Amino acid sequence: MKSIILLRMPLVRLALAVLGYALLMANQSCDNFVEVDRPNSQLIGKTVFEDMTTATAAMSGLYAKLRGSGPLAGNGLGVSALAGMYADELDYYQTGNINFYNNSLIAAEAGNAALWNNTYHQIYEANSIIEGLNNSTTLPVAGRDQLLGESLFVRATLHFYLVNLYGDVPYITTTDYIANSHVSRTPTATVYTLIQSDLEQAISLLPESYVTAERVRPNKFAAYAMLARVCLYRGAYAEASNAASTVLNSPLYVWEPDLNKVFVKNSTTTIWQFSPAANGNNTSEGNLFIFTAGPPANVALRNDFVGAFEANDQRKAKWTKAVTNGANTWYHAYKYKQQASTPSSMEYSVVLRLAEQVLIRAEARARLGELTNAKADLDLIRITAGLLPTTAVSQSDLIAEILNQRRFELFTEFGNRFFDLKRSGLADTVLPTVKTGWSPTDKLWPIPANELVINPNLNPQNPGY
């Protein structure tokens, strides 16, 4: 047995070995053992913004998130679906978000909390990019300005949805979690000022042309388009009219008379759209809204909405579709025609488009008293829809007709209908007639209950919750 030999080992040598071992253990080099390199799949934050490729990838990551979650998502979690069923556009056939449909939101509403959290997470990413770009010294100026403009535009857009859904909301402009965890609610007017200031800065930074071949990253006109909407909402009609005109006057955008071509991916009326996750994918909206057999599985257009289209309105024929099982008939939104993937993508989700700018300018002009010009804009929409020019003459009739056209032009697009009802003061007149659960405090959604628990500075909760 070898251990016999081991016995004979000189103790001195053993002692030396032990000592050497002990020394080694105590050696500084041992402490290095616990040092690890950064993980191979992660980049140190600072280096991301030293190179255009990685900085662009960070921006792309943010767009991918906007496409899949938060207010702009075209799936059942976004504002198109939630505000559509909350107002008078959609019927709901599922249970998960039934409280939106019933106007019975609770403070702890899961879908509402997810929307809030996802939106602020996207704002964090925008701020992280803004800070990274501001600290970067190596990026080319043009590229840096482009990305900075894009992230300011995104930050402003997200806050626009927050302020319209929740009223006073914190306007977040930093990644500092200590400051952000104790923020208070910013008054609505201030939120609008900050949105406008971000958009104006974005306008100054962004180029007129799109940075890539498709209109999937915002340019200067996208920021103008958003600015036009914001100014309209806050009643700065001259500014709204001017911003919309800037967009409408750009040769990049050409009016499309064929309603079936408005939502295809190369539409000349698109100002900003989302690139799909993979080639062949079409829009989340198409997937959510379209159904081929009844009863619908998820959402359907309300029958009273479809019934309210003016006779001969081509938007009813081309942008909605009836499905029947013999006994009943249901309608779905049919702006997007593709429910599933196709060999090559045919439709992208359109976030900003020309028709809204026409309607914004029409309304701004009407409210400014420029009734002739307002009528001209309004009639462009009516005629494209196959209708005769409007018979409205007075300012109030024109405004009413413009809001009416907004309802049928922009339905199921990012809560336009819900917001229009609120800002025009019609919500409490219109909604109680079609929604049994409606009460005046339902105009604002609740700040998620957990937010108030963690950050009491966000008190008070919106009334009614």
Added chain:
Amino acid sequence: MNKKPIGNMGIYLFLLCLCFQVTFAFGDKKQETRSKRLFAVNGGDSSFVGMTIKQSIITGTVSDAHGGLPGVTVSVKNKPVSTITNENGQFSIAAEVGDVLVFSYIGYAAVTVTVDSRRVYDVIMQEDATTLKEVTVNAGYYTVKDKELTGSISKITSKELEKQPVTNVLAAMQGRMAGVDIIQDGGTAGGGFQIKIRGVNSLRADGNSPLYIIDGVPYSSESIGYASINSGMASPTSPLNSINPSDIESIEVLKDADATAIYGSRGANGVVLLTTKKGKVGRTKITVNATSGTGKATRFIDLMHTEQYLAMRKDGFAKDNITTYPASAYDVNGTWDQNRYTDWQKELLGGTAEFKNLNVSVSGGSAQTQYLLSGTTNTETAVIPGDFRYRKAAGHFSMNHAGEDNRFKLALSGGYTKQFNKQSTTDLTRLARNLAPNAPALYTADGELNWENNTFSNPLALLRGYSTVKTNDLIANVTLNYALTPKWEIKANMGYTNLDNHEQRLQPSSINNPSLNISSSSSLLYENVTTRESTIIEPQIRWADSFGKGKLDILVGGTAQKQTTGRLYTLGQGFASNSLITNMASANNKFVLASDVTEYKYQAFFGRVNYNYNDKYIVNLTGRRDGSSRFGPGKQFAYFGAAGAAWVFTNETSLKNSSWLSFGKLRASYGTTGNDQIGDYQYLNTYASSGQAYQGITGLEPTRLFNPEFGWEKSTKLEVALETGFLSDRIVLTTAFYRNRSSNQLVGVPLSGTTGFSSINANLDATVQNQGLEITVHTDNLRGKNLRWSTNVTIATARNKLISFPGLETSTYANTYVVGEPITIVKLYQYKGVNAQTGLFEFADLNGDGIINAAGDKHYVADLTPKYFGGFQNQLKYKNWDLDFLFQFVKQQTYNYTPGSANGTFFNQSTDYANVWQQSGDMAAYQMNTSGANSAAVTAFSRYTASDAIIVDGSYIRLKNIALTYTVPLKYKTMNCKLTVQGQNVLTFTNYKGGDPEFRATGFLPPLRVITGGVQLSF
């Protein structure tokens, strides 16, 4: 990528090799005399020099009532000479006249014989139940006799394990160890467990896992799979499923500072040591163990039948003043048959799961070398409809070798486990409780799934979406031990684990109603491959010596561990056909959702000094210096240590011959341990791939909110315990009081959503205290020849308390915790009853501002920590019959079953909701029904589910385990045949109505009641 981790690891290996190489190279004859002399000079009491001169060889046979007894340790008292009896009980040992031979064997009374002129000694040993305190306890880096233990260690052995039809060792520990609280996360095979040793120390929910060590190799219990893949389970796959209970010899749980401080940073939540089975000296023995049985869901909830349900629904619409039922209200608007009734719980969860287990082992060996080889297969099916099953195949190998003089020892053990688990990605429990009782049939007359003209989301279609998890796990360990001199011993422990987990989640388009026209181009395949590899090396030096009546034992060692985890998480979208869905290559679009490698390195030096004076006074000091890669530069190292002392007062002369008190020990310990369960790289500010492409560019996203400042979390633990044995240890009582305080807590501080994230890792200046009492009583009630009966009772109380939290009011925890209250509290609305006028649930306006809301009024404090819990275990033996049973009891408050939606909506409800408010003046238990359109009612209901009204008594007594064994009398003595019937979760006594009281993850299948029968044959 790596700097040179192998290099560092290599140094240790090199050194170790060096030690041995040097030995072999210089161990020639020339040195012999000198080294002997040195030993003699150094050795003091023992004498190697004299060995060859005066001693002679003593031989003999050791036997018991059944014949030769192999494996008995024969040693010479006060000399480093020992041997083990061979397969026939024979031994041979060198001794001289006047030496005392000590024969010892677990479970037998030791025998001592003084050597006289005779050369042959035959010894007969008697089985002895009083040697309980002689049992050796594994403390990790060292072993210690139970009676000399200064710390708190609980132990169960294969005897208890083999009586339970379980696939996870944690299940086998339930109710058997004082202060160890284990909850099974569900009845789906392969699911996880929650284990809390002496309460919740960390505010971080995922920071309370103990450290698991298998044969000296740390085994990461961090879950492997993605929760999104295993969505049919309450918690992700537990890696501990890889440990095969039938291969485990013993499980020791280290609880106090004295026992855990040597594990330093990783000991804060206790340490679970698993020791695998080893071969035993004796002839080759083959054991075959086959069991099979069935499992069923334990308890269901009383839900409304159709008539009651429809009445509630119609009333809901009436109360909302809705006279025309909406088109989507299929249950009441005439679309569905209103005379139909299905008990959905029975229909969807009432099936029977089959359990099959086969274990074959071969073991044996000589006094020098012992081996064991075993193989196990295990199958478990599900209670839900469909072909779901869990399969496990495990192989275990163990070899021990000792040189003839027992100086050099080698232990090798290895285990390889293969698991396959196919489970539905949807747990049907919630659906079964929510579905309207008049929902249509699952199948049409033609046997197809019934969609009832698109009005019914058929739950069975969901089962077409399932996950498969394949796990291969290798654990190997080598321990080399060499006694340099009688006083010096060097040891090296090396371990390797390799876990390979491949999981797929399939979401074929066929889970959807066919009328939706969703084709296979929308089918999804999620695939995740995780590999986790870890190596550890722990060189140790031990020195032990006696000085008069004192014995000193010193151990010094080091640890270097590296763990690398790689994962690749991919998504395939769109397939030409659903039959190609398991093949990622067939996907039209493929996305890499995550691909990364994380590295965890850990390094430590540890030591132990133990002084034992005359077996009366024992002092044990342990310490450790730890470094972990989970902390940022400058924060990586920390020191931990503990002191323990014991006084065996029955060894004092005044008590030595007490007739009633056979053993008495008072022990105490105090020390610090730490916790680094925070995840890797959390101190880095990084961007990683988001897995989402935009314009073909894969996006980057900020990985986390980072905090470079966080460092070690420390816990101080204090324990005082009294261990007593009465009437020759027929009654053994241990009472331990402990108080653990953890401070500088490493937590994910919850953040408001406005920060963009839900939490950030930081050290919190808060102190959490856990204190409690643990009592274990063992009694030998009957010790007859034919009838034996013994009882074990464990009971533990645990009280958690937040001692201090500077700045609590301004922190994000302001509405979560209260100083002086446990951290396990939940804050709730205070329920006042149903308002007789409005008919709605009412709550106390605790802050008196006239408004009920979460921030202002959700302040009623309820504590869900069990008040006490424990087990009552009995072992009865009558002739050839053995009966074992264990009752587990828990005194606690828990959540009642809460329906998914307000009463009156399109959700079935428990029968309690028949008593609802109808009209002004009613004193009802529940508020008025609503179809969902009454906002005030919906809000009140949601507050009700977050109020103290749903906190109910969840105490229970459960016959956790029962096993009846009959040993078949056989002619051949070498053959042994046993027949057993075993049951798990057999009976439950409780007032709880919300399903299973043990189980707290609502909406998932509770643990099953399992009954199995088996045959064990050994020859």
